[in-house]
Every structure is written in C-alpha cells, then in structure tokens.
Amino acid sequence: MSxxxxxxxxxxxxxxxxxxxxxxxxxxxxxxxxxIALSTPAIAQPPYEPRFDIADGLVVLWEKxxxxxxxxxxLVISDELYLSAYLSSLRLAAIATLVTLCVAFPLAHAxxxxxxxxxxxxxxxxxxxxxxxxxIRIYAWIMLLKDEGLINKVLLTLGFISSPFHIxxxxxxxxxxxxxxxxxxxxxxxxxxxxxxxxxxIEAAGDLGATPLSAFWCIxxxxxxxxxxAGLLLVFIxxxxxxxxxxxxxxxxxxxxGRTLWSEFFDNRDWPTASSVAILLLALLIAPIMIYxxxxxxxTAQ
Amino acid sequence: xxxxxxxxxxxxxxxxxxxxxVPIALVILYSFNSSxxxxxxxxxxxxWYMSLFANEQLLAAASISLRIALVAAALSTVLGTxxxxxxxRFGRFRLRMMFAGSLYAPLVMPEVIxxxxxxxxxxxxxxxxxxWTIVIGHTTLGLCFVTVVVRARLxxxxxxxxEAAQDLxxxxxxxxxTITLPLIAPAMAAGFLLAFTISLDDFxxxxxxxxxxxxxxxxxxxSQMRLGLTPEINAISTLLxxxxxxxLLFATSIIRFRAPSEAQ
Numbered sequence: 001m002s003x004x005x006x007x008x009x010x011x012x013x014x015x016x017x018x019x020x021x022x023x024x025x026x027x028x029x030x031x032x033x034x035x036i037a038l039s040t041p042a043i044a045q046p047p048y049e050p051r052f053d054i055a056d057g058l059v060v061l062w063e064k065x066x067x068x069x070x071x072x073x074x075l076v077i078s079d080e081l082y083l084s085a086y087l088s089s090l091r092l093a094a095i096a097t098l099v100t101l102c103v104a105f106p107l108a109h110a111x112x113x114x115x116x117x118x119x120x121x122x123x124x125x126x127x128x129x130x131x132x133x134x135x136i137r138i139y140a141w142i143m144l145l146k147d148e149g150l151i152n153k154v155l156l157t158l159g160f161i162s163s164p165f166h167i168x169x170x171x172x173x174x175x176x177x178x179x180x181x182x183x184x185x186x187x188x189x190x191x192x193x194x195x196x197x198x199x200x201x202i203e204a205a206g207d208l209g210a211t212p213l214s215a216f217w218c219i220x221x222x223x224x225x226x227x228x229x230a231g232l233l234l235v236f237i238x239x240x241x242x243x244x245x246x247x248x249x250x251x252x253x254x255x256x257x258g259r260t261l262w263s264e265f266f267d268n269r270d271w272p273t274a275s276s277v278a279i280l281l282l283a284l285l286i287a288p289i290m291i292y293x294x295x296x297x298x299x300t301a302q
Numbered sequence: 303x304x305x306x307x308x309x310x311x312x313x314x315x316x317x318x319x320x321x322x323x324v325p326i327a328l329v330i331l332y333s334f335n336s337s338x339x340x341x342x343x344x345x346x347x348x349x350w351y352m353s354l355f356a357n358e359q360l361l362a363a364a365s366i367s368l369r370i371a372l373v374a375a376a377l378s379t380v381l382g383t384x385x386x387x388x389x390x391r392f393g394r395f396r397l398r399m400m401f402a403g404s405l406y407a408p409l410v411m412p413e414v415i416x417x418x419x420x421x422x423x424x425x426x427x428x429x430x431x432x433x434w435t436i437v438i439g440h441t442t443l444g445l446c447f448v449t450v451v452v453r454a455r456l457x458x459x460x461x462x463x464x465e466a467a468q469d470l471x472x473x474x475x476x477x478x479x480t481i482t483l484p485l486i487a488p489a490m491a492a493g494f495l496l497a498f499t500i501s502l503d504d505f506x507x508x509x510x511x512x513x514x515x516x517x518x519x520x521x522x523x524x525s526q527m528r529l530g531l532t533p534e535i536n537a538i539s540t541l542l543x544x545x546x547x548x549x550l551l552f553a554t555s556i557i558r559f560r561a562p563s564e565a566q
C-alpha cells in the first residue's frame with residue numbers, strides 16, 4: 001500500500017469532521033426550528049406537536065410536512081406585541097450601532113497615529129475587554145448607573161445634580177450597555193482599514209488646499225468604508241437579537257426580540273411561538289449575515 | 303510629517319481606554335470593599351473572597367464551567383483546524399460555499415437562535431441535557447472562532463517550506479509534524495484559548511442546553527445578579543478577570559515569541 005490512498009482518506013476526514021459537526025449541530029437544528037415554527041402549538045407536554053423522530057424516515061417526515069400550519073407565524077406577525085418588539089429591537093440596535101461607530105472611529109483613528117511600537121499593545125488593549133466576561137461588563141454598568149450608583153454618587157458629591165438622575169433600568173442603559181460591549185468589534189475592522197491608508201494622501205489633499213475636515217470627509221472616510229461597513233454589521237447583527245443586555249439593563253418596558261423569544265420559551269413554554277420568533281428574527285438578519293459573510297470571504301481570498 | 307500623536311489624539315486615546323477600562327477596574331476595586339452595599343466604600347477587606355470559597359454552589363458551578371470549557375476548547379481546536387485546512391488548502395469542493403457559510407454565520411448570529419435550535423434538536427432526538435449538550439453547543443460556536451484564527455495563519459503560510467521538506471525526502475506525515483504543525487501551533491493555541499474563554503463566558507447557549515445538575519458559572523452569576531448586587535459577584539468577577547488576563551498574556555506571548563516571521 002502506498003501513502004496515496006491513506007492521504008486521500010485523511011483529506012476526506014479533515015473535511016468531513018467539521019462538515020458533519022456543522023450539519024448535525026448547526027444546520028439541522030436551524031431546520032428543526034423552522035419545522036417547529038410551522039407546527040401547531042400543543043397544550044400537552046412536550047410543548048410541541050408533531051415530534052420529530054429520525055427513525056421515521058423521509059416518508060413520514062413528508063407527511064408531517066404536509067400537516068404543517070402557518071398559524072403560529074400568522075399569530076406572531078399579526079400580534080402587535082411581537083411587531084413592536086421587532087421594531088424596537090431594530091431601532092435600539094441601529095442607534096446603538098451608530099453611537100458605537102461615533103465612539104470607535106476617533107479611537108481607531110488615534111490608534112493608527114500612535115508610534116508603531118505602541119500599536120500592537122493598543123490593539124490588544126482595545127480587544128481585551130471582549131475576553132472579559134460579558135456578564136461582568138454589564139454588572140459593572142449596573143454598579144455605575146444605578147440611582148445609588150457610582151456616577152450618581154460622584155455627581156451628587158460634586159454638586160452637579162441635586163437628585164440622582166434615573167437611567168437604570170431603561171432603554172438608555174441598554175444603549176450604553178450595547179455600545180460598551182460591542183465597541184471592540186467596531187474598533188478592530190476600523191483600525192485595520194485606517195491603518196492601510198497612506199498618510200501622504202492627507203498631506204497631498206492639504207497641499208492642494210483642502211481643509212483638514214474636508215480631507216477627512218473626502219479621503220479618510222471613503223477609504224475606510226469597508227472597515228466601517230464590517231464594523232456596522234458586526235455590531236448590528238448580534239445587537240438586534242441581544243438578550244442579556246436588555247434583560248439586565250432594560251426596564252420592564254424595554255422590548256427586544258431576544259427577550260421576547262426567551263420569555264416565550266422559558267416563561268410561557270410556548271415552543272412553536274418561540275421558534276416562529278426565532279425564524280422571523282433570522283429572516284430579518286439573513287441579508288446582513290450574507291453580506292457580512294461575502295465580505296469576509298472576499299477579504300480572506302485576497 | 304504629521305504622523306505623530308497630537309494632543310487631541312492623546313486625549314481621544316485616554317478617553318477611549320478610560321471608557322473601556324474604568325468600569326472593569328471599579329468592579330475589581332469594589333471586590334475588596336468591606337461594606338455589604340456594593341457601591342458604598344467601607345474599607346479594605348478580603349472577606350468576600352472568603353465567603354466565595356465557602357459558597358459550594360458557586361464552586362460547583364465554577365468546576366463544571368471549567369471542565370466544559372476545557373473539553374469544548376479542545377474539540378473546537380481540532381475541528382476548527384480541520385475546517386481551516388479544508389477551506390484554505392482543498393481548493394474547490396462541493397457545497398464549499400455552504401460549508402464556509404455555516405462556519406462564519408455563528409460568529410454573528412444571535413445566541414438565542416443557536417441556543418433554541420440546539421435545544422430543540424436535543425429534545426427532538428431524546429438526548430438528555432447536561433454536561434455534554436453544553437459542550438456540543440460551545441464547540442459549535444468555538445470551532446468557528448478557531449477556524450478564523452487558524453485560517454488567517456494559513457493564508458500567510460509559506461508553502462515552499464513544505465515543498466522543500468518533501469524534496470529532501472520527508473514523508474507527508476513527517477512534513478506535517480516537523481514543518482506545518484510547528485508553524486500553525488501558535489494560531490491553534492490562540493484559537494484554543496479563545497474557544498476556552500468563549501465557553502467559560504457563555505450564558506445564553508448554556509441556559510438553553512443545560513439540564514439539572516449542570517448549572518454553569520455564568521448561569522449562577524446571572525441568577526445572583528437578578529437578585530441584586532452583592533460584593534461576592536465582584537469577587538468572583540475579579541477572579542475570572544484575573545484568569546482571562548493570564549490566558550490572554552499567555553496567548554500573546556506565544557504568538558509573539560513563536561512567530562518572529564510575522565515582523566516582516
């Protein structure tokens with residue numbers, strides 16, 4: 001036996017192992033969500049009907065497919081609660097994403113101007129908070145923003161305010177939480193895009209009579225566009241479906257779709273409705289996810 | 303000429319990094335607070351660390367979380383490295399777009415969707431939820447991160463080194479062991495640590511895929527947080543930040559010392 005067939009077999013295994021894993025634990029579960037979203041809510045346990053059984057084979061599966069109902073979807077689409085949860089998630093995520101961009105851009109820009117031997121340390125510092133626990137970072141903001149929290153205490157002591165300002169819990173606190181948590185995701189692509197820019201371009205614009213501001217708008221921003229775009233997607237997509245931040249920092253009136261899905265599932269134990277909410281959330285995000293993926297693949301191909 | 307740092311840039315850097323780090327620093331500072339009220343400073347004390355080590359529920363959760371993170375990170379590293387090789391070295395194959403798509407999607411997909419989907423799968427197949435179902439969930443997420451890290455390394459890989467080894471008579475296995483593996487090992491180690499911290503940190507997927515007796519540390523912290531702030535949370539947070547900090551320093555030093563070629 002030569003090594004050739006062995007190598008070919010090994011090669012197949014290298015591809016098959018992750019492929020099978022993803023098929024089993026990513027694609028199949030997503031298909032299952034779609035299927036359960038289309039099944040009728042059952043009152044009895046388990047909370048959905050019909051039950052999926054791999055042993056039934058395709059014929060039975062097809063029979064069940066014919067028995068699917070769009071009732072849950074119709075319910076979710078027509079119910080005002082879900083609609084307003086969708087809209088308010090989109091709104092909050094969009095505002096938070098833009099604020100994140102406004103905070104991250106000057107920071108990333110300043111990082112590219114730092115001396116070269118500082119830069120890798122700065123990059124590390126900028127993304128390190130991403131590694132510290134998500135919950136801890138949210139907890140930190142509860143400590144800061146509470147009525148009797150640290151910010152209020154400082155402001156009261158310094159006499160800037162006479163009574164504590166109330167921001168926790170509210171949509172405003174959720175906004176701060178999203179900006180804070182996702183800032184590293186925005187800084188990194190912005191930095192990568194800005195770092196590639198030749199500073200001679202700005203100098204040339206200046207020599208040709210452009211003010212620093214117009215040079216910024218006409219040269220820096222357009223050249224950073226891929227980075228801006230990647231950062232926007234990287235923040236916006238997960239922020240729309242965020243559960244932890246609205247749950248811990250938001251008020252009882254803070255509606256976000258991730259939270260709705262969670263309570264349908266854990267509190268109401270209504271699995272088909274939770275699945276429908278998940279599918280509609282996915283439908284909303286599939287376009288941005290595809291755009292993000294295309295961009296990623298183009299970048300790696302280069 | 304104007305490449306240097308101006309005062310404005312310095313102010314932006316200082317402000318930006320203060321925004322990122324002051325909240326975390328305060329969590330650490332107040333873990334040494336002797337007052338039971340989290341935001342009232344009552345003097346230095348380490349009593350909350352003591353009560354932490356007496357809290358058996360929390361310790362049990364921490365041990366489960368660590369074990370899950372180790373297993374999930376190991377699985378993620380193996381699968382993710384395989385996936386990176388398949389994407390970077392195998393050229394075109396059938397369903398490559400779909401393969402790449404399912405590797406990149408979990409990076410941004412809301413965790414509630416992944417969690418719900420996995421739970422429905424486990425219930426549908428009649429698999430009891432617990433340690434291993436959480437491992438599966440975390441591996442699915444972690445392997446995608448490992449793929450990105452290892453693939454980035456393979457993109458900059460000088461393949462003439464492998465060819466040279468084979469010209470000199472090395473077998474494919476020897477080439478892999480002596481050339482390829484040492485060169486991608488730093489990326490694999492970084493990927494492992496990334497997958498490890500992601501698993502240790504995850505709350506949403508673990509909540510969906512855990513069963514009785516497999517409550518993870520973030521789940522425990524979360525339920526304590528819902529009840530209100532306690533200095534104990536500050537203490538456990540500080541320990542976690544310390545652990546992650548050590549991992550991070552370790553990861554960066556591996557990359558820095560093992561990969562001098564990247565300086566070019």
